[in-house]
Amino acid sequence: MRExxxxxxxxxxxxxxxxxxLLFNVSCQDEKKDNKQDSQTEWQDKSPKEKWDYTGNYQVTLPCIDCKGIIVKLELKEDGSYRIIKNYNENDNTPGEIKTEIGQFRWSENDSLIILNNEEFSISDNVLSWKNPNIExxxxxxxxxYTLRKL
Structure with missing residues (x-):
């Protein structure tokens, strides 16, 4: 009986x-889901300036009328300065030409676009998108x- x-x-x-x-595990999972949703919402509410590590070197090759292509290298620095190098690849009749520009970039009012010398770039993870580049x-x-990819 005792047994x-x-x-x-x-x-x-x-x-x-x-x-x-079981109850403890279920309650912890609900809390993790709530925390994950909160952090996703906070991340989505951030501007591209706050979301992405935008400093660094980017590159794209643009189509050219009379050369093999225009290699554009852009460096964005933490201090707000930039350097853009445009290398016009040589063709059969003309040697390559290199143009360099330096300056300070700025952000649009809502921090969604990087602006350098009146040209606008939208930014996402390791990519700058450049609409209608003003290049000879x-x-x-x-x-x-045109998409500049981070190197």
Missing amino acids: KIMRNFIAQQVIFLVITT RIETDSTKT
Whole structure:
């Protein structure tokens, strides 16, 4: 009789522990989901300036009217300065030409665009998108956006 009481007592304790553990796990998962949703919402509310590590070197090759292509290298620095190098690849008749520009970039009012010398770049993770670059000898196409990739 005593053995039977002891087994019942142990069985009740095991059931109690299992139920308690399950309830604890469920409540922790709900809290993790809430925290994850909160952090995603906070991240989505941030401007691109706050979201992305935009400093660094970027590059793209643009189509050229009379050369093999225009290699554009852009460096954005933490102090707000930039350097852009445009290398007009040589063709059969003309040697390559390199143009360098330095200056300070700024952000648009809502921190969604980087602006350098009146040219606008939208930013996402390791990418700058450049609509209608104002560069001599480029084959212009108003529907295209040129993507500079972070090196």
